[in-house]
Amino acid sequence: MNLKSKKQNRPVFVCQQCEYQSGKWLGRCPGCGEWESLIEQVITPSSVVLRSSSQPQPLYLAPDGDEERITTHIDELDRVLGGGIVPGSVVLVGGEPGIGKSTLLLHLLASIAQDDKKVLYVSGEESARQIKMRANRLGAIHPEEFLATENGVEQIIAMTCKMRPSLLAVDSIQTLVCEDVPSSPGSVTQVRESAYRLLGMAKKENIPVVLVGHVTKDGAIAGPKVLEHMVDTVLYFEGDRSHAFRILRTVKNRFGSTNEIGVFEMKEEGLVQVSNPSEILLAERPLNEPGSVVLPSVEGTRPILVEVQALVSPTNLGTARRTAIGADQQRLSLLCAVLEKKGSLDMYGHDIFLNIAGGMRIDEPALDLGMICALASSLLEKPIPPATVVCGEVGLAGEVRAIGHVDVRIREAQRLGFSRFILPKSNKERITWEPGIELVGVANLQELLAVVFG
Secondary structure (H helix, E strand, O other): OHHHHHHHOOEEEEEOOOOOEEOOOOOEOOOOOOEOOEEEEEOOOOOOOOOOOOOOOOHHHOOOOOOOOEOOOOHHHHHHHOOOEOOOOEEEEEEOOOOOHHHHHHHHHHHHHOOOOOEEEEEOOOOHHHHHHHHHHHOOOOOOEEEEEOOEHHHHHHHHHHHOOOEEEEEOHHHOEOOOOOOOOOOHHHHHHHHHHHHHHHHHHOOOEEEEEOEOOOOOEOOOOHHHHHOOEEEEEEOOOOOOEEEEEEEEEOOOOOOOEEEEEEEOOEEEEOOOHHHHHOOOOOOOOOOEEEEEEEEOOEEEEEEEEEEEEEOOOOOOOEEEEOOOHHHHHHHHHHHHHHOOOOOOOEEEEEEEHHHOOOOOOOHHHHHHHHHHHHHHOOOOOOOEEEOOEEOOOOEEEOOOOHHHHHHHHHHOOOOEEEEEHHHHHOOOOOOOOEEEEEOEHHHHHHHHHO
């Protein structure tokens, strides 16, 4: 019996990124290739107790799921959540240090507390004094807002079940500890077990939970990947700390659409929602300047007009540079090759720099036409008319391919005063639009260059 117990409690080295297990310490994990990620842990028998499930029943007899969502009164946050927080759901918010996760959490709790609903904020990182100092600065204090500094999962669940708040916020999941799990806070085992127990409490007590998660140097949420699979909604807080804008992006949502974004601006009083980001992003756009063009992008269901900037200059080095900020660098190299081959433009002997102004990041294929126009404009030293917007996908043969959500893009461009819209010819043939904006369809790269630059 003792030998069996020793075998079950044997020490192993577990990778904190991919959970790879080794009987000895290794400098580099064979599973994910991460350096110095194996930490010694003691493997004990699982503490999870299997419970007998209820008897199968017809689906139409199951309880209805039409319970009213909890409105946060923060329109940008409600947008990414799909209309509000679903009771009993678990929301995971990730982002780089200093991006504004804790600030958003305080705004969220104070906003819900305005409806005379109890909310509980549990912090395992800061003291009560530090949190109150920040809440005073943000003006995010309400009588129905409660605070606890605790990192024991059992104690958090006990106080939550006793108080029964309308929302529980935990900052952060990497600081929590389960008493019966023999590993350090932040380890793969602790993060997974803590999330599992909080998830069980949320479903059983029908209390929504918001978890804050740290991110790794690669930008992914720290801990096991199963953490993102366990929760109902995953939000990423994006943005450069040197820029004022913060983007809250949905990457998973069981109760709404994904790839929705909310836009916030960091000010002295905290995060302020930006209801019309297109106007702000284009406010400082230079007019009649080569290398600048406006692109109507769509994030989820939301249209946002952004400025695409390019700088093409001759190089004295043997190998030209290709740098993209806010866009895919591999895509930039591909489009440069298309311009060289199909547009007969000399891109090989030039350094090329591309930037999406305002700190935005655009990944959709509709960016291709904007990148092509900005590059050609900078190379030819010919400005694009300020009232023109472009969007479309470009193939390797130089063809311009159709894109989605064209009507939404046109409506947003027309609302901001643009009078000319260059788009794929196949899209123009399938859409009818009222007068007020000129729609110009192009089928290939040659037609595009002729339309834009004459």
